[in-house]
Amino acid sequence: MNNELSKNEAKQILTSDLNTYLDLIKQINQNKTNNKITFSKNIFLPLTHICQNNCGYCTFKQEVDETKKLVMEEKEIFTQIQNAKKQGCTEALFAFGESADKNENVMEKLNNIGFESMVDYVYYLSDKILTQYEILPHTNMGIISKNELTYLSTVNASMGLMLETTNKQLMKTIVHKDSPGKDPEKRLKFIKNAGKEKIPFTTGLLVGIGETIEDRVDSLFEIRKLHDKYNHIQEIIIQNFKTKENIPMKDYPEPSVIELLKLTILASKMFPDVSIQIPPNLNQDLLLFFIMCGADDFGGISPITQDYINPETDWPAIRELEKNINSINYTLKERLPVYDKYINKTYLKEKVYEKTIKLQKRIN
Numbered sequence: 001m002n003n004e005l006s007k008n009e010a011k012q013i014l015t016s017d018l019n020t021y022l023d024l025i026k027q028i029n030q031n032k033t034n035n036k037i038t039f040s041k042n043i044f045l046p047l048t049h050i051c052q053n054n055c056g057y058c059t060f061k062q063e064v065d066e067t068k069k070l071v072m073e074e075k076e077i078f079t080q081i082q083n084a085k086k087q088g089c090t091e092a093l094f095a096f097g098e099s100a101d102k103n104e105n106v107m108e109k110l111n112n113i114g115f116e117s118m119v120d121y122v123y124y125l126s127d128k129i130l131t132q133y134e135i136l137p138h139t140n141m142g143i144i145s146k147n148e149l150t151y152l153s154t155v156n157a158s159m160g161l162m163l164e165t166t167n168k169q170l171m172k173t174i175v176h177k178d179s180p181g182k183d184p185e186k187r188l189k190f191i192k193n194a195g196k197e198k199i200p201f202t203t204g205l206l207v208g209i210g211e212t213i214e215d216r217v218d219s220l221f222e223i224r225k226l227h228d229k230y231n232h233i234q235e236i237i238i239q240n241f242k243t244k245e246n247i248p249m250k251d252y253p254e255p256s257v258i259e260l261l262k263l264t265i266l267a268s269k270m271f272p273d274v275s276i277q278i279p280p281n282l283n284q285d286l287l288l289f290f291i292m293c294g295a296d297d298f299g300g301i302s303p304i305t306q307d308y309i310n311p312e313t314d315w316p317a318i319r320e321l322e323k324n325i326n327s328i329n330y331t332l333k334e335r336l337p338v339y340d341k342y343i344n345k346t347y348l349k350e351k352v353y354e355k356t357i358k359l360q361k362r363i364n
């Protein structure tokens, strides 16, 4: 399925000269079967900013502080969900710190509102959203057990976890030295468990955190291996590291545009059956170039909530985005948090399937 590229050939793609790239770009565009770029209209619900990890690039994590909320409460969540409904959002994205409930203050808070764990709380919220609204939950809460994955898959349309990189050495550097959950082996095991459970899955690479070209190739090959076995990867995000004030990695250089474009070309060659996603708020001026290199999805775009992971960059307005891509004869197409090819009873549990079918009719 990966055009039978060897690792060496893949590495050559990341190190070729301009003429080779132009040829590859031409091939990618000649082989395209449609000119649609997809996105999902979502609401981002960061249930907690507490996290067991301390990644060198993070501005999302917060320490326990009496002045701040430990966990978003149900009332606030459903006020926002009402708003999302008015705006026509179809995805409720739960993305938040990993193993937050290992923190005793978080656990106490959860117990006070009637829950035994974050998984327990996410299940309750997802089930309520699924039952009462035309909105589908998608959860990315870091590593959880296989049983917990199974449990959440009964009320989630899809789930996600960034692989980031397979480079184990970063576990000893400023990047991930205090982030046990970023161990590549644990993350690959998690993605494998999602495959065993037939959960439509989103993963991706974080580019520019100290990984080498070989690591980028290796990361894509590991994802490919899991997808060949379980056929559950619906999209691969190519996310660029952004430098920010007040992060331990503030002096790290950002990856160059050329590196990102090359990686997009390689990913689209290796994954003709998977969407390649570029976060539009991180690359606003360059989106057309990424599309030419094979990107075909912009991920979740929220009309109401910010990108809490990169709060300094706003989502582009959907109309502007549309105008932009129309200029190269592409069209913008709304999709659900689960891709069409996974909308069946093999991949979606009964309750999720019923709601997804209804929503699919609405947006098509």
Ligand code: SF4
Residues within 6 Å of the ligand: 051, 052, 053, 054, 055, 057, 058, 059, 060, 061, 096, 097, 098, 142, 179
């Ligand atoms: S796992 Fe996510 S929230 Fe936690 S420290 Fe790392 S980047 Fe921040």
